[in-house]
Amino acid sequence: MLKQRVLTALVIGPASLVLLFLLSGGWYAAFIGLLVVAAAWEWSNLAGREAPRDKALFALSMLSAMALAWSSGIAFQSWPLWVGLLGWLVCLYWVIRYPQATDQWESVGMRLAMGVWILLPCWIGFLVLREQPIWLLYVLFVVWGADIAAYFAGRAFGNRKLAPRVSPGKSWAGVYGALAGSAVLALLMAWWQDFGIMRGVVLLVVTAIVTAASVLGDLCESMLKRHRGIKDSGQLLPGHGGLLDRIDSLTAAIPLFALLAPWVG
Numbered sequence: 001m002l003k004q005r006v007l008t009a010l011v012i013g014p015a016s017l018v019l020l021f022l023l024s025g026g027w028y029a030a031f032i033g034l035l036v037v038a039a040a041w042e043w044s045n046l047a048g049r050e051a052p053r054d055k056a057l058f059a060l061s062m063l064s065a066m067a068l069a070w071s072s073g074i075a076f077q078s079w080p081l082w083v084g085l086l087g088w089l090v091c092l093y094w095v096i097r098y099p100q101a102t103d104q105w106e107s108v109g110m111r112l113a114m115g116v117w118i119l120l121p122c123w124i125g126f127l128v129l130r131e132q133p134i135w136l137l138y139v140l141f142v143v144w145g146a147d148i149a150a151y152f153a154g155r156a157f158g159n160r161k162l163a164p165r166v167s168p169g170k171s172w173a174g175v176y177g178a179l180a181g182s183a184v185l186a187l188l189m190a191w192w193q194d195f196g197i198m199r200g201v202v203l204l205v206v207t208a209i210v211t212a213a214s215v216l217g218d219l220c221e222s223m224l225k226r227h228r229g230i231k232d233s234g235q236l237l238p239g240h241g242g243l244l245d246r247i248d249s250l251t252a253a254i255p256l257f258a259l260l261a262p263w264v265g
Contacts, residue, residue: 017140021133029075032126033066035243036119039251042234042242043119046224047111058112065120075124084121084255087114088213091220098166098223106227118220118251125255132261138189139210139257143249145185146178146211153177162215167222175215182211199265206260210253217252221245 023031040062044055069075091114094101105111129136151174158171186207190200221244225233234242244251 020136024130026070028130029066029070029123029127032123033063035247036066036123037063038243039119039247040115042244043115044112045230046221046228046233046244047115048108048228049112058115062116062119065116066123069120069124075127078128078259080121080124081128081255081259084117084125085259087117087121088216088220088252088256091118092216095163095166095216095219095223098163099227102227111224121255122251125258128258129254129261135257135261138185139253139261140250142182142185142207142210142257143214143253146182146214147249149181150174150178150215153180163219166219166226170215170219170222175212178211178215179208182207195264203264206257206264209260210257213256214249214253217249220252221248 019031020028037059040059041055044058047058049055049058066075069080074080094105105114126136129139150170153176154169154171154174157173157177160172161168162170162172162175183204186204187200189195190203195203221233225231232242233244
């Protein structure tokens with residue numbers, strides 16, 4: 001299993017990064033869209049639809065929504081990102097209130113709607129950030145770096161649990177480690193780009209908010225998997241489980257950073 005996991009990461013990781021920064025325009029939108037369609041397939045399972053026909057229907061619906069957004073120009077507007085932000089605030093409430101508020105979202109229709117307001121703004125956020133590739137690369141490193149820092153901090157100091165009813169393995173020490181790791185990246189970015197003090201402080205604040213959002217993305221998917229009684233969202237990535245298991249943090253971080261990046265400049 002470990003060998004399979006490592007081989008998958010070595011193949012898919014570098015290839016995805018190359019395509020992210022090599023492709024542009026419609027080809028880039030199509031590549032990200034393909035990932036979102038695959039994520040929608042898995043999300044259908046999280047929503048309680050296990051039949052391949054139901055999964056395909058939701059995936060095709062997401063594909064149609066992206067095609068409509070692209071052709072109408074909605075994909076280049078900011079209001080879908082704001083809608084996504086409102087949706088994530090609702091998800092935050094549900095995570096905090098789990099399992100007491102389960103009746104508010106456990107219907108299949110509500111969970112599918114949740115998938116729309118999470119996955120579609122994520123796709124749009126990727127398109128927006130592609131206009132300034134350095135910010136796209138930065139937020140990817142922030143999320144990945146925060147995840148690594150959270151893992152080691154949690155292993156070393158993780159006594160106080162963050163949300164034991166949602167994800168027993170996550171701790172407040174992991175959150176603090178993620179914030180510390182992303183703060184280091186923000187300082188390095190500010191130094192590299194020769195930001196002044198004010199822009200550096202703004203970048204630190206924005207990075208902290210986005211890091212917290214990435215934790216929420218992880219917790220939200222964990223909540224849905226716990227409700228469904230499954231360990232992985234799917235089996236698309238050998239040794240890694242589902243695609244959503246790898247990008248759950250990005251689904252929250254990408255659209256939010258696309259909204260906040262202009263504050264930095």
